[in-house]
Amino acid sequence: MNGGPSGFTNAPVTRLFIVASAIFTIFFGIQGRFGTLGLSYQDIFGKLRLWKLIMSIFSFSSTPELMFGLYLLYYFRVFERQIGSNKYSVFIVFSILTSLLLEVLAVALLKDPTANLVTPGPYGLIFASFVPFFFDIPVSTRFRVFSFFFSDKSFIYLAGIQLLLSSWKRSILPGMCGILAGSLYRLNVFYIRKAKFPEFISSFFSRIALPSMGSSHATSSSTTRHSVGNLPSHPARQVERNYPAPMQSAVEPSEDSITTLLSMGFDRNSARQALVQARNDVNVATNILLEAQSH
The missing domain is CATH 1.10.8.10 (Ubiquitin-associated (UBA) domain)
Incomplete structure (x- = not known):
């Protein structure tokens, strides 16, 4: 299944998030401190550790989770290309904060002071992205393996199921909270889908983003501006395209x-x-x- 042009073309926010997740996961892995991450009742309602809360948003707790998580984050860059980096940044912040709030409420209801109930990692963002993936990305091919029917979207769902069950109850909880966060975003609560960050903030993130990892010809000056034929008339009918030319x-x-x-x-x-x-x-x-x- 195709997520658009290869690499991180037109997806600087996704690139920055993936790089941050990889760096933090590798750092804590080298330090052998995966066991210190994740959320528990004691972390939230006992001695609150803000650093642990922040690091738990980015760092996966194992190499398999890192691989599946980064693969899904990379695929879901298609949404940044669709709605733009500014609105996608709002989606990221809303998904993470909303899922985090739901996780805190769930931990408070379960009231188990000894259990580490929530595994670390950007589960909120990843599983919130499955909501627009389900509703907005069409199936382009279908095929059958033995007596089972699959589509090109099946591989993304299988990767999501693998990540959801990676730590069993500890990963199911943040995964479900992420799906709820994505549903609230789709329902446009507080008109969140119209929200944007001020331009100076989006410009700041654009400046600190690393150079594109896509093919050099995709971003070079030789890239032509392809018109979209007779698409509905818009002020910017000709926009820079990295899609295949006819x-x-x-x-x-x-x-x-x-x-x-x-x-x-x-x-x-x-x-x-x-x-x-x-x-x-x-x-x-x-x-x-x-x-x-x-x-």
């Missing part, structure tokens, strides 16, 4: 792909033009259409 002999998009985009609210002509540019890749065409609407 082939010389364009293949007519399949009717199933057009129908999928029509079901998402796009008009037929725009859907067809985007699919031609995306070489009949529904996910890439969806990104093209959403980016065109945001300009």
Whole structure:
């Protein structure tokens, strides 16, 4: 399944978050301090350790969790490309804080002073991202293995299930809190989906973000500005694209792909033009259409 252009093109916030998670996890792993992370009743209602709270947001507790977690964070960069880095930063902050609040309430209700009830890691953000993944990312291919039916989205769900069950009860709790946080964001509580950070804050994060890890040609000056054909007229009809250019002999998009985009609210002509540019890749065409609407 395609999440758009390879690398971190147009996803600086995701890149920064992934790098931070990897660094903190490796640091605590070398120090052998994974056991000091995670939340317990004593941490919250006894001696509050703010550093532990902050580090628990970024650091995974094992290498397998790190691998699955970073893979999912990397895939979900598609949402930063769809809504922009500023709004995606709001989504990150809202998901983390809301899931953290729900975790605290759950720990308070369970009232077990000795148990480490919540495993560390950005579970809130990862599982909050499964909500728009479920509703907004279309299925582009389906296949059958023996008597079981799968789609291209199945691999993301399987990685999520693996991460959710990685520490059993300690990982299920933050995972469920993350899904609730993502649902609240989708319901637009407090009109959160319209919120943005001030420009000076987003500019600051753009400056500290590392150079893009994508292919050099994707960000070089030789990258051309592809028009989206007859997409709805917007002031910025020509925006920088890193999607595949249409082939010389364009293949007519399949009717199933057009129908999928029509079901998402796009008009037929725009859907067809985007699919031609995306070489009949529904996910890439969806990104093209959403980016065109945001300009």
